[in-house]
Amino acid sequence: MLEPLKLVVNGERRSLDVEPRTLLVHAIRDGLGLTGAHIGCDTSQCGACTVLLDGRAVKSCNLLALQAEGAKITTIESLASGGELHPIQRSFVENHGLQCGFCTPGLILTAADLLSRDPDPSDETIRHSLRGNLCRCTGYQTIVESIRAAGAEMRGGVGR
Amino acid sequence: MIPAPVRYARATTLEHAFELLAEPDSKVIAGGQSLIPVMKLRIARPSLVVDISQLELRGIDVRGDKLHVGPLTTWDELLEARELERPALAAIAECVRGIGDLQVRNRGTVGGSLAHADPASDMPAVLLALGATLQLRSPEGERDLRLADFLSGPFTTALSAQELITRIVVPLPAPGSGSAYVSVEHPASGFALAGAAALAGPNGSFRVAVTGVAAQPFLLDQDPETTLERVEIFGDRFASADYRRELASVVVRRARESAAARAKEDA
Numbered sequence: 381m382l383e384p385l386k387l388v389v390n391g392e393r394r395s396l397d398v399e400p401r402t403l404l405v406h407a408i409r410d411g412l413g414l415t416g417a418h419i420g421c422d423t424s425q426c427g428a429c430t431v432l433l434d435g436r437a438v439k440s441c442n443l444l445a446l447q448a449e450g451a452k453i454t455t456i457e458s459l460a461s462g463g464e465l466h467p468i469q470r471s472f473v474e475n476h477g478l479q480c481g482f483c484t485p486g487l488i489l490t491a492a493d494l495l496s497r498d499p500d501p502s503d504e505t506i507r508h509s510l511r512g513n514l515c516r517c518t519g520y521q522t523i524v525e526s527i528r529a530a531g532a533e534m535r536g537g538v539g540r
Numbered sequence: 541m542i543p544a545p546v547r548y549a550r551a552t553t554l555e556h557a558f559e560l561l562a563e564p565d566s567k568v569i570a571g572g573q574s575l576i577p578v579m580k581l582r583i584a585r586p587s588l589v590v591d592i593s594q595l596e597l598r599g600i601d602v603r604g605d606k607l608h609v610g611p612l613t614t615w616d617e618l619l620e621a622r623e624l625e626r627p628a629l630a631a632i633a634e635c636v637r638g639i640g641d642l643q644v645r646n647r648g649t650v651g652g653s654l655a656h657a658d659p660a661s662d663m664p665a666v667l668l669a670l671g672a673t674l675q676l677r678s679p680e681g682e683r684d685l686r687l688a689d690f691l692s693g694p695f696t697t698a699l700s701a702q703e704l705i706t707r708i709v710v711p712l713p714a715p716g717s718g719s720a721y722v723s724v725e726h727p728a729s730g731f732a733l734a735g736a737a738a739l740a741g742p743n744g745s746f747r748v749a750v751t752g753v754a755a756q757p758f759l760l761d762q763d764p765e766t767t768l769e770r771v772e773i774f775g776d777r778f779a780s781a782d783y784r785r786e787l788a789s790v791v792v793r794r795a796r797e798s799a800a801a802r803a804k805e806d807a
Contacts, residue, residue, distance in 0.1 A: 381547075383548065399545070400545075400546050400547055400548035400589075401542060401543040401544065401545055401546050401579075402542075403542065403543075403576075403580075406542075422541050422580070423541070423577065423580070424573075424576070424577050424644075427641070427643060430643055433646075436616070436646040437642055437643045437646060438643050438646055438647050439643045439644070442572065442573060442576045442577065442643075442644075442647075443572060443576065443647070444543075444548060444569075444572065444576065444589070446548045446550075446591075447569070447572060447591060447593070449550070490642060490643065493642065493646070494642070508637070508642075509642045510642075511641040511642065511730075512640070512641025512642055512643045512644060513641075
């Protein structure tokens, strides 16, 4: 049986009907057509499905869609505005923070959560925050550099 | 992986939750960070999940000589709590930092972890060492249970079908106390191969608990070595029983040393 679900996704009110067992990631991808949240491991380890729920990074494959009733969801699709990349997105491009790009939406949203709370994180803090995001291409070094540089840019200063 | 068909209900009050939990195959969900993975694997196939996340069972509060923690408090909220920034309670944040990952800590709750009762989960060891008591509520009324009596085996607790944890109560240690948590984790899963929490009192006393090595986290007697020899330690393909026993004695020693150093800091 389908249940009604109301969400605010990327600033827009959205309503859809879902089976209670539907995971949030499937509601977002199949129900709303936002395919930037990726399904990687599907066992809540890789973090490719990360979205922001009320401003905090969560793994959308590890949450029933109905648990998010009424929540504000931010997906990678809404980060850029008016054709301008978000500073974290730009930083990933400039610092080679991605290769194949599959893990990138999740990493960028995790970084967004981190930088919203700690605008000037140490490298150790950045690495600790990325524990739930797996990348098989980069070796992480350039991702850490991208997040460090994005933090500096967002603080309006220069890199350390 | 998609869970088996299930119904979902959001409890609005404790009484509403009790009514919903009258259904025999129902299951409580809070953050869902332990339950959803086992539902996806179809190890758990509840007929109904009762979402208690909207109940007012959240927050951290010092009342008199006790710390009260709402079971719906997330790991992340524990990390941010100023009330825990004292040497005697340092083990809590030290333990939380190593739990799951940032996304899991944003959703996962301390009460959910206790009720899930994974034999390798970290926080039960800390709360055992701190002497925590759980307040439980059911249609039959309220009862208080020491955490040591609540945990009864792997993924098994004293909770009855319609019972919820409504509060976690930690007696504030005497001035001059310190606590610490030390673990050796499985590098992929992050779960403890062996973890130890220690509370060092001002008079040189210790209370120590161990997780990850036996059917459930447990308190050590005054002589840690003899308890560890007596307890039935399990082994698996990642770590043999002998190796886990050795690791346990190492993390116990380190946790005691670190707790004692923090106790001095507080003196």
